[in-house]
Amino acid sequence: MLSRLNTLWSWVIIAGLLPLLWLIINTAFDNLGGNPIQALHIRLGDWSLRFLYLTLAITPLQKVTQWRGMADYRQMLGLYAFFYATLHLLVYLLVDHGLMWRVIGIDIVESSYIWFGILAYSIVFGLALTSSKWAKKRMGKNWKKFHRFIYIAAIAAIIHYFWQLKGNLAEPLFYSLIIFLLLGFRVLVWLKNRKFSQLMIPGSQKVLLAAEKKAVVSSKSNKLNVK
Amino acid sequence: MIIKTKQAILASEITDPLIFKERRKIIKAMMATLVAGTGIASSLADTDNSIWSGLPKGEFSNDSLMPTPAEIVKNYTNYYEFTFNKKDATKLAQSLPTDPWSVEISGEVETPGNYYLEDILRQQTLQEYIYRFRCVEAWSMVVPWVGFSLGSLLKKAKPLSTANFVKFTSVYRPEVMPNQLNKKMLDWPYVEGLRMDEAMHPLTILAVGMYGDTMPKQNGAPLRLVVPWKYGFKNIKAIVKIELLKRPPTTTWNKFAPLEYGFYANINPAVAHPRWSQSSERQLGSGLFTPRRETEIFNGYGEQVASLYNNMDLRHFF
Ligand code: HEM
Numbered sequence: 001m002l003s004r005l006n007t008l009w010s011w012v013i014i015a016g017l018l019p020l021l022w023l024i025i026n027t028a029f030d031n032l033g034g035n036p037i038q039a040l041h042i043r044l045g046d047w048s049l050r051f052l053y054l055t056l057a058i059t060p061l062q063k064v065t066q067w068r069g070m071a072d073y074r075q076m077l078g079l080y081a082f083f084y085a086t087l088h089l090l091v092y093l094l095v096d097h098g099l100m101w102r103v104i105g106i107d108i109v110e111s112s113y114i115w116f117g118i119l120a121y122s123i124v125f126g127l128a129l130t131s132s133k134w135a136k137k138r139m140g141k142n143w144k145k146f147h148r149f150i151y152i153a154a155i156a157a158i159i160h161y162f163w164q165l166k167g168n169l170a171e172p173l174f175y176s177l178i179i180f181l182l183l184g185f186r187v188l189v190w191l192k193n194r195k196f197s198q199l200m201i202p203g204s205q206k207v208l209l210a211a212e213k214k215a216v217v218s219s220k221s222n223k224l225n226v227k
Numbered sequence: 228m229i230i231k232t233k234q235a236i237l238a239s240e241i242t243d244p245l246i247f248k249e250r251r252k253i254i255k256a257m258m259a260t261l262v263a264g265t266g267i268a269s270s271l272a273d274t275d276n277s278i279w280s281g282l283p284k285g286e287f288s289n290d291s292l293m294p295t296p297a298e299i300v301k302n303y304t305n306y307y308e309f310t311f312n313k314k315d316a317t318k319l320a321q322s323l324p325t326d327p328w329s330v331e332i333s334g335e336v337e338t339p340g341n342y343y344l345e346d347i348l349r350q351q352t353l354q355e356y357i358y359r360f361r362c363v364e365a366w367s368m369v370v371p372w373v374g375f376s377l378g379s380l381l382k383k384a385k386p387l388s389t390a391n392f393v394k395f396t397s398v399y400r401p402e403v404m405p406n407q408l409n410k411k412m413l414d415w416p417y418v419e420g421l422r423m424d425e426a427m428h429p430l431t432i433l434a435v436g437m438y439g440d441t442m443p444k445q446n447g448a449p450l451r452l453v454v455p456w457k458y459g460f461k462n463i464k465a466i467v468k469i470e471l472l473k474r475p476p477t478t479t480w481n482k483f484a485p486l487e488y489g490f491y492a493n494i495n496p497a498v499a500h501p502r503w504s505q506s507s508e509r510q511l512g513s514g515l516f517t518p519r520r521e522t523e524i525f526n527g528y529g530e531q532v533a534s535l536y537n538n539m540d541l542r543h544f545f
Contacts, residue, residue: 112501
């Protein structure tokens with residue numbers, strides 16, 4: 001069992017590195033088209049977004065398939081989202097801008113879509129820092145609350161994607177649909193749970209009401225007494 | 228369609244083609260080792276059988292600019308009539324018939340008419356114009372265009388004093404242009420416009436070729452506008468109609484997103500697009516570790532054109 005798990009682990013790790021390998025090969029063979037730096041940068045962003053989505057897909061998949069083992073891979077996938085976002089950012093700073101900080105500063109101030117990229121990255125960065133078992137233990141209940149920020153990161157990332165578009169809408173619409181499904185699933189679960197707890201209420205309310213009736217009666221009588 | 232005029236060359240000047248080819252190969256090999264990996268080597272191959280080599284240079288052609296490798300220019304174009312994807316435009320555009328081609332010149336002119344392109348060309352002197360080209364998407368290139376002055380064409384039609392604007396209309400061929408057929412995104416056909424003084428400016432040309440050869444279809448064959456101090460989308464392709472008007476025309480991108488794409492569309496690093504900065508640009512063909520170029524006002528043609536916009540708030544008239 002353990003060895004099987006371990007091989008699956010290594011497969012996930014290798015699979016996560018394949019896009020990078022593919023990009024390196026394409027860069028080396030000048031296969032990235034007329035604007036290779038933009039292509040490299042964009043594709044790293046795309047992969048970060050994909051891993052972010054895969055991370056978010058674990059919970060729904062787990063619920064649907066009843067396979068509990070998947071949660072172990074969530075951390076790995078999330079770290080890959082962080083990894084590709086970091087490369088995306090480094091290519092932007094180092095390769096595209098050659099660390100010309102003045103130009104970078106103007107670019108960031110004037111390009112509103114980058115603000116959403118930075119928001120998404122700050123969150124993913126924080127989540128990556130606190131992704132270890134040790135951090136989870138130390139943060140206790142706050143860990144889960146904090147890691148719910150991944151929803152905001154996903155939404156910020158899709159805004160970041162949409163807002164920089166120059167023409168084609170097909171791909172971002174596809175990604176928006178996925179995020180809609182992934183977040184929609186959670187809303188459904190949440191609604192279901194709420195309904196469930198609401199269903200519980202009538203019973204308890206009866207008890208409460210009965211108790212209140214007595215109180216009301218007594219208060220009324222109190223009032224009467226006062227008058 | 229296009230008359231392939233070659234300049235007369237003295238027999239003594241003509242190098243034996245074989246020796247010439249051989250020499251080129253050697254130079255190419257040398258260049259290739261020098262600029263290995265930058266992709267520039269491949270562009271040298273394109274000048275081998277060019278039909279317009281050695282044309283006289285246009286007034287503001289800049290010889291010190293290093294042209295972008297032709298292969299990149301030919302495979303990186305926005306041609307939304309065909310596709311929203313730059314890579315696929317090259318292949319899809321090949322289905323556009325460009326021969327024969329006629330252009331209507333009408334509106335506020337004394338002699339309106341419909342002319343075959345070759346008749347227009349017979350009256351114009353072709354020149355080479357090495358210009359910068361800057362797209363609103365923040366990438367840029369340097370292209371050696373082959374063309375002639377728009378002003379000299381307009382003068383032939385004798386503009387009336389009431390002509391204040393020029394409206395250009397692209398070809399409408401939905402049978403070969405999928406996004407026209409499916410009425411996608413923009414209002415077709417594509418329309419662009421210039422103020423009369425911008426149109427008459429000696430920098431403004433109509434191009435019929437590039438890199439010494441006829442214009443590739445994806446780059447706007449057979450006739451396109453080149454206004455080097457304005458963003459790429461002003462440089463309308465496959466022109467079929469040129470009208471002189473009293474009032475400014477409604478232009479395609481301006482109509483689609485008036486807050487994002489102005490009528491003037493002058494290149495200006497200080498005026499950001501509402502969603503992204505215009506302060507720098509990625510030069511196509513530059514090496515992997517060449518940083519972006521800082522965009523110049525009027526794309527570096529300020530000396531020639533800044534006076535056209537005296538007393539105008541360029542932020543307002545973007
Ligand atoms: C988790 C964080 C991030 C994700 C998931 C992400 C993802 C993406 C995606 C999917 C695209 C569009 C790619 C396409 O057009 O197919 C993109 C574009 C872009 N991103 Fe990010 N991004 C992130 C953070 C950042 C940060 C921190 C910066 C810069 C400081 C940044 C700068 C850019 C730029 C400049 C573009 C536009 C590229 C171009 O069109 O030339 N991103 N990003």
